[in-house]
Amino acid sequence: MSLFSRKKSISVQTIRRLPQYLRVLYDWHGYGRELASSTELAEETQVPAIVIKKDLQAVGAPSKMRAGFKIRGTITAIENFLGWDNLNKAFLVGTGHLGAALLGFSGFKNHGLEIVAAFDTHPERVGHEIHGVQVYHTAQLKSVIEEKKLKIAVLTVPGAAAQGITDTLVACGIKAIWNFAPVKLAVPKGVAVQQEDIASGLAELCARLKAR
Amino acid sequence: MSLFSRKKSISVQTIRRLPQYLRVLYDWHGYGRELASSTELAEETQVPAIVIKKDLQAVGAPSKMRAGFKIRGTITAIENFLGWDNLNKAFLVGTGHLGAALLGFSGFKNHGLEIVAAFDTHPERVGHEIHGVQVYHTAQLKSVIEEKKLKIAVLTVPGAAAQGITDTLVACGIKAIWNFAPVKLAVPKGVAVQQEDIASGLAELCARLKAR
Numbered sequence: 001m002s003l004f005s006r007k008k009s010i011s012v013q014t015i016r017r018l019p020q021y022l023r024v025l026y027d028w029h030g031y032g033r034e035l036a037s038s039t040e041l042a043e044e045t046q047v048p049a050i051v052i053k054k055d056l057q058a059v060g061a062p063s064k065m066r067a068g069f070k071i072r073g074t075i076t077a078i079e080n081f082l083g084w085d086n087l088n089k090a091f092l093v094g095t096g097h098l099g100a101a102l103l104g105f106s107g108f109k110n111h112g113l114e115i116v117a118a119f120d121t122h123p124e125r126v127g128h129e130i131h132g133v134q135v136y137h138t139a140q141l142k143s144v145i146e147e148k149k150l151k152i153a154v155l156t157v158p159g160a161a162a163q164g165i166t167d168t169l170v171a172c173g174i175k176a177i178w179n180f181a182p183v184k185l186a187v188p189k190g191v192a193v194q195q196e197d198i199a200s201g202l203a204e205l206c207a208r209l210k211a212r
Numbered sequence: 213m214s215l216f217s218r219k220k221s222i223s224v225q226t227i228r229r230l231p232q233y234l235r236v237l238y239d240w241h242g243y244g245r246e247l248a249s250s251t252e253l254a255e256e257t258q259v260p261a262i263v264i265k266k267d268l269q270a271v272g273a274p275s276k277m278r279a280g281f282k283i284r285g286t287i288t289a290i291e292n293f294l295g296w297d298n299l300n301k302a303f304l305v306g307t308g309h310l311g312a313a314l315l316g317f318s319g320f321k322n323h324g325l326e327i328v329a330a331f332d333t334h335p336e337r338v339g340h341e342i343h344g345v346q347v348y349h350t351a352q353l354k355s356v357i358e359e360k361k362l363k364i365a366v367l368t369v370p371g372a373a374a375q376g377i378t379d380t381l382v383a384c385g386i387k388a389i390w391n392f393a394p395v396k397l398a399v400p401k402g403v404a405v406q407q408e409d410i411a412s413g414l415a416e417l418c419a420r421l422k423a424r
Contacts, residue, residue: 015419019411023394046396046407082415083422097316104309107394111414152417176421178414182235182319184258194417195258198408199231199323202390203294205364205406206324207227209388210295 014055018078019111020045021052025075026110035068084112090178091117091150093165094157095125095135098180102154103131115154117144138165145172152176159183226267230290231323232257233264237287238322247280296324302390303329303362305377306369307337307347310392314366315343327366329356350377357384364388371395 024044028036038056042049057063059081062073079085090113092099103118118135120126126137136144144150153174157165162181169177170191177193179185185193236256240248250268254261269275271293274285291297302325304311315330330347332338338349348356356362365386369377374393381389382403389405391397397405 010419012416015415016409016412019409019415023411044396081422082418084418088418088421097313101309101313105410107411108414111411112418113414152421176417178417184232184256192417192420194413194420196410196413197228197231198317199235199319200228201406201408202320202323202325203227203231204224205388205390205404206294206296206300207222208404208406209300209364210293 010058014058015082017045017047017051017055018059018082020047021055022075022078022084022110025071025078029071029075033071036071037068040068079112082112084110086112087114088112088152089148089150090115090152090154091119091145091148092133092154092156093119093138093141093169094155094161094181095120095122095130096156096158099154099156100130102156102180103133113152116148117150119144138168141168142172145174150174152178155179155181155185157181222270226270227294229257229259229263229267230271230294232259233267234287234290234296234322237283237290241283241287245283248283249280252280291324294324296322298324299326300324300364301360301362302327302364302366303331303357303360304345304366304368305331305350305353305381306367306373306393307332307334307342308368308370311366311368312342314368314392315345325364328360329362331356350380353380354384357386362386364390367391367393367397369393 021041024041038049038052041052056069056074059077061077062070087109092103092115095118103115108115115133118130118133119138119141120135121138125135128135153169155162155165155177159181162179162183163185166177166185166187170187175191177185177191178196179193180196182197187193233253236253250261250264253264268281268286271289273289274282299321304315304327307330311330315327320327327345330342330345331350331353332347333350337347340347365381367374367377367389371393374391374395375397378389378397378399382399387403389397389403390408391405392408399405
């Protein structure tokens with residue numbers, strides 16, 4: 001199944017592996033390395049070399065030479081494919097434990113995401129900063145989104161509040177929602193929702209534990 | 213590909229969908245409902261009804277009757293498959309932003325996981341409680357693991373510290389590690405590592421945004 005009917009077909013699995021490659025490639029690039037092989041990249045990730053080759057081809061990485069592939073060119077190809085060569089301005093709704101943790105992550109900027117505003121309804125948080133990000137009242141969503149030209153919403157509200165906030169976001173013209181609330185969001189066609197489900201990873205681990 | 217060569221083969225994808233089903237089934241069960249159809253479950257999740265049918269069969273849920281499947285029996289079958297009918301005692305290493313957020317989640321007990329201890333090296337955290345969980349010094353890992361009979365490690369340390377801690381955990385006999393640090397861990401055969409990679413979800417969302 002592919003998300004990209006209008007573009008060339010790239011699987012979700014490929015897309016989800018790209019950040020793993022990037023992480024290793026950034027490291028190597030930082031050490032001054034210029035060339036690497038998919039076998040070396042396979043050793044540093046949990047991905048077979050043959051899959052890596054196909055993935056890199058799919059995102060248009062410069063084709064492999066006998067000596068390996070060019071690290072810098074491959075980084076550029078992946079960043080470009082994901083749109084991580086430009087920063088997407090994002091905001092976060094819900095500054096509870098998880099929301100605050102995400103605001104504290106410094107790594108998002110390497111991944112094309114800059115969280116420039118946060119929203120909440122709690123009087124003790126509104127008007128303050130969390131990890132340097134200003135917290136606005138949720139009632140200000142529309143005006144702040146427009147003023148700051150925000151594109152991506154990170155949703156870390158309780159499940160019961162998620163759909164209501166989503167309806168507001170859609171009304172404000174937001175087209176991409178990264179949803180950490182444990183509910184399925186109803187959105188109109190044309191709005192992308194990426195569901196993060198922490199329980200899925202836990203299920204996988206528990207099933208492995210039981211299977212041994 | 214299946215994780216379970218020794219048992220009947222269940223795909224990772226099936227396992228990762230099970231918590232979604234459980235969430236809806238818990239809700240329905242809470243409202244006093246007894247029967248449901250896979251079509252109804254499909255409406256509440258993002259999963260096609262035919263896939264749901266196969267998944268429920270695979271984990272040994274009571275077979276479907278004309279009126280639908282039994283909600284209580286299906287919950288029991290999934291919980292039993294995942295081992296979520298018994299609480300696994302877990303501990304968390306690294307009480308930074310993300311670690312503290314995970315300690316604050318109340319939902320893990322519904323997922324067979326009880327975090328009963330935390331570890332860190334920061335003097336201002338060791339000896340205190342975070343969300344009711346006692347923080348010990350990392351030097352006490354071995355004794356606390358043995359004393360409390362802990363089974364599952366949740367790893368929320370910085371990337372640079374992750375492998376060192378992992379080596380200690382393996383030496384303490386830990387067989388299951390839920391890894392939130394952005395590095396690949398080297399572990400001996402027989403130790404299950406579940407890698408959570410928050411950047412993968414972000415990559416998916418960004419690729420969708422770019423594809424439109």
